[in-house]
Structures are given as structure tokens and as C-alpha cells.
Amino acid sequence: MPALARQLAGLGGCTNPVRLDGHRTEYDIDTRTGEIGNLLHRLDSATLPAGHLLVRCNNRRATRCAACAEVYRRDTFQLITAGLRGGKGTPDQVATHPRVFATFTAPGFGPVHNRRTDGRACRCGLRHDQEDAVLGTPLDPDTYDYEAAVLWNAHAGALWRRFSIYLRREVAKRAGLTQRTFRDHARVSFAKVAEYQKRGAVHFHAVIRLDGPEGGDTPPPAWATAELLTDAIRAAVTASRVEGPVIDGRAHSFTFGRQLDVRPIRSADFDDGQELTERAVAAYIAKYATKGAETTTGTLDRPIRFLAELAQARISDHARRLIRTAWTLGARKDLEHLRLRAWAHMLGFRGHFSTKSRRYSTTLGALRTARADWRRAQTAPPVPQAGETTLVLAHWVFAGTGLSAAETWLAATLEPAPGTEGEPTA
Ligand SMILES: [Zn+2]
Ligand SMILES: [Zn+2]
Numbered sequence: 001m002p003a004l005a006r007q008l009a010g011l012g013g014c015t016n017p018v019r020l021d022g023h024r025t026e027y028d029i030d031t032r033t034g035e036i037g038n039l040l041h042r043l044d045s046a047t048l049p050a051g052h053l054l055v056r057c058n059n060r061r062a063t064r065c066a067a068c069a070e071v072y073r074r075d076t077f078q079l080i081t082a083g084l085r086g087g088k089g090t091p092d093q094v095a096t097h098p099r100v101f102a103t104f105t106a107p108g109f110g111p112v113h114n115r116r117t118d119g120r121a122c123r124c125g126l127r128h129d130q131e132d133a134v135l136g137t138p139l140d141p142d143t144y145d146y147e148a149a150v151l152w153n154a155h156a157g158a159l160w161r162r163f164s165i166y167l168r169r170e171v172a173k174r175a176g177l178t179q180r181t182f183r184d185h186a187r188v189s190f191a192k193v194a195e196y197q198k199r200g201a202v203h204f205h206a207v208i209r210l211d212g213p214e215g216g217d218t219p220p221p222a223w224a225t226a227e228l229l230t231d232a233i234r235a236a237v238t239a240s241r242v243e244g245p246v247i248d249g250r251a252h253s254f255t256f257g258r259q260l261d262v263r264p265i266r267s268a269d270f271d272d273g274q275e276l277t278e279r280a281v282a283a284y285i286a287k288y289a290t291k292g293a294e295t296t297t298g299t300l301d302r303p304i305r306f307l308a309e310l311a312q313a314r315i316s317d318h319a320r321r322l323i324r325t326a327w328t329l330g331a332r333k334d335l336e337h338l339r340l341r342a343w344a345h346m347l348g349f350r351g352h353f354s355t356k357s358r359r360y361s362t363t364l365g366a367l368r369t370a371r372a373d374w375r376r377a378q379t380a381p382p383v384p385q386a387g388e389t390t391l392v393l394a395h396w397v398f399a400g401t402g403l404s405a406a407e408t409w410l411a412a413t414l415e416p417a418p419g420t421e422g423e424p425t426a
Pocket of ligand 1: 013014015016017056057058059065067068069
């Protein structure tokens with residue numbers, strides 16, 4: 001029992017681990033002779049207390065695995081923070097580079113119930129409570145443009161890529177540089193996260209930074225300011241457009257909505273309580289990285305296989321219509337590349353939730369590897385001597401997911417393993 005408890009504790013609270021059958025065997029190798037030496041370590045799943053090797057599910061969604069989503073949120077926080085004030089291999093100077101936090105919205109697809117900031121009533125005549133389920137749902141579902149709403153989500157990733165190309169162009173233009181010579185002077189890097197609005201449209205939050213020619217390691221040129229960057233972002237957003245499909249004689253074309261918010265990010269040192277700080281930005285992005293459409297729009301957190309499943313699902317009529325629209329459009333041959341049926345539960349959006357340009361900061365993979373190395377160092381056999389190296393033979397096969405009833409009970413009695421980093425949970 002204590003051994004099983006120890007194995008379960010290693011999951012850090014994951015409630016839906018992957019179970020693997022197999023082994024991992026380490027030998028040392030004499031680099032002079034190239035011969036296999038001693039057996040250093042052997043891990044055999046059959047000898048483990050649970051009978052399998054248990055690996056965290058690493059699901060990003062808080063509705064699927066709270067513990068793994070929390071790890072993902074913390075990692076995202078670290079990744080964003082590293083790009084804002086350095087750390088994890090990114091130099092501290094990035095804190096002095098021009099940086100903004102920008103929010104890109106979708107256009108309107110028809111009037112929806114909302115809470116107005118000026119205190120006036122919604123167009124329906126009511127003043128909605130913050131928790132009101134009708135918020136974000138159409139005033140008139142029959143005239144709401146569901147087709148365009150779903151197709152916009154499906155093209156949001158392409159629209160972002162177009163924007164990022166135009167942004168470099170607009171920055172270069174303002175610096176009096178050609179696109180070809182721009183790279184010799186500066187780089188634009190970013191990290192972004194996709195979030196669903198209540199109405200079911202994806203929007204993006206992004207940290208965008210101006211660096212010198214070699215990225216974060218090099219100081220940006222004198223002309224690089226947050227004002228220039230902001231101006232270039234506005235121009236690039238206005239210019240960005242992606243041509244979509246023609247459906248029943250209607251040519252779709254996609255742009256960002258007119259609502260665009262761009263704010264400079266200040267270092268915490270200069271914060272007087274009014275400015276947007278690095279910490280606030282990182283916490284905000286990290287929080288949304290663990291949410292899918294199921295959280296704000298109230299749709300499903302996994303793909304559907306048959307449209308009939310919708311009848312059983314406890315979701316809003318608005319979400320149901322969005323999913324149904326995606327499903328129906330998904331039958332069209334000319335829209336095959338959008339894979340609308342596979343992504344119907346995501347209301348058409350099939351992009352990555354959080355993405356970043358190569359030079360922004362570290363990667364989620366690097367953070368995971370560092371954590372795994374740290375764990376292994378706590379339990380591993382002694383490091384091989386100099387002049388030798390190790391040969392690792394491993395073979396694992398999938399044996400299922402989840403915990404048995406007894407394991408679930410035991411896991412629930414355990415304290416969750418402490419987190420790897422100490423940032424706030426807000
Ligand atoms: Zn998990
Ligand atoms: Zn209303």
C-alpha cells in the first residue's frame with residue numbers, strides 16, 4: 001500500500017493517467033571499447049505497485065484534468081514571464097525592449113445580449129446580471145450569421161499568420177527599411193493565446209515584442225518604441241484579410257473585428273497601479289491557456305462522433321446551433337481541409353491554444369523536460385562515471401487510461417504533489 005501511494009503521488013493529482021506496459025533498462029558503456037558494461041537500472045512495469053507505469057495525461061483543459069491543467073497554466077505563466085522579464089534561458093534585457101499586450105477580436109455576426117460599460121440597458125431592454133446565461137447569445141438566433149461565425153473561427157489561425165507577416169512589413173516601413181534589410185536590424189516576436197468569447201467567437205491575446213537582429217539577446221534599434229509597434233499593429237490589423245470559401249453563391253472573406261486593444265507593458269518597477277504589468281499579463285494569458293470553448297461559451301470539451309450526441313448534451317441552444325452549423329458545413333467536399341466535423345465541439349477553431357514565435361522565450365517542452373529531469377534526479381541511480389556513457393533500452397505499449405476504483409480512492413486521500421514554481425494562482 002505505501003508503495004502504491006508513492007507511485008500515485010508521483011502523478012501530482014492527475015486523475016486520468018496513461019497506463020503503459022513495458023520496461024526501461026539502462027546500461028553503462030565503456031567509450032574506449034564500446035562494450036556494454038553493467039546494468040545500471042531496470043524499471044519493469046509488471047513490478048510496479050499499480051502493475052503499469054503511470055504517466056500524467058497532460059491534458060490542458062481544466063474540465064478534463066484539473067491537476068494537469070494547473071501544471072499547463074503554471075508552465076504557460078513561466079513561458080510568458082520569461083519573454084517579459086527574462087529567465088529560463090532568455091536574457092533579462094528583454095524587460096527593456098518595447099512590448100505591448102494586444103487583444104484581437106472577431107467581427108460581429110449579429111447583435112447579442114451584453115452588459116454595457118456605460119450602464120445603459122442591453123438592446124433587449126434589460127440590464128443583465130453578470131451571471132445571466134443569455135449574455136453573448138443572439139437577440140435573434142434566426143438572423144444571427146452562424147455560418148460566418150463558424151467559418152471565421154476556422155480561418156482565425158490563417159488570419160493571425162497573415163497579420164504576423166503584415167506586422168513585420170509595417171514595422172519595417174516605419175523604420176524606413178525594406179523587408180529584406182529589416183532582419184539585419186530587428187525582430188518581432190510574440191506569444192499568443194486563443195480565448196473564446198461568450199458568443200463563441202475566438203479572439204487572441206498576444207504579447208508582442210521588438211528585439212534586435214538576433215532576438216532577445218540583442219538590444220533593439222533606437223527607432224524601436226512601443227508607440228511605433230502599436231501604430232504598426234493597428235495598420236497590420238486593418239490590412240489583414242483572408243479570402244474564404246464561396247457557399248451557395250456567397251463569397252466569405254475574413255478580417256479582424258474593429259475592437260482592437262493595444263497597451264504597452266511596463267516593468268513592475270515602474271508600476272503605479274495603473275499600468276499593465278508583466279505579472280498581470282502573464283497571469284492573464286496563463287489562465288486562458290487552460291480553457292477551451294466549454295468554459296465561456298458552454299459547449300463540449302471533446303469531439304462528437306454523431307450529430308445525435310448533441311441531443312443528449314447539456315449545452316446552450318446557441319452552442320448547439322454553432323456545433324450543428326460546423327457539422328453541416330463539415331459535410332462539404334470543398335471545406336474538407338477545415339475538418340469542421342472533427343472540430344465542431346471547438347466551434348470550428350482548430351488552431352493551437354497558445355503559440356509563440358521561435359525567439360520569444362523558452363518552450364513548454366523545455367519546461368517539461370527540466371521538470372522530468374529534476375524528478376528523475378530525486379530518485380535516479382548514481383550518474384555514470386566519466387569516460388562511460390549510458391545505453392537506454394526502452395519499450396512501452398499503451399495499456400489504457402485512468403485509475404481503478406481503489407487507486408482513485410487512494411489517490412484522493414493523498415495530498416497533491418507540490419507545484420514546481422511559486423507564482424500566484426490568481
Ligand atoms: Zn491529468
Ligand atoms: Zn439582452
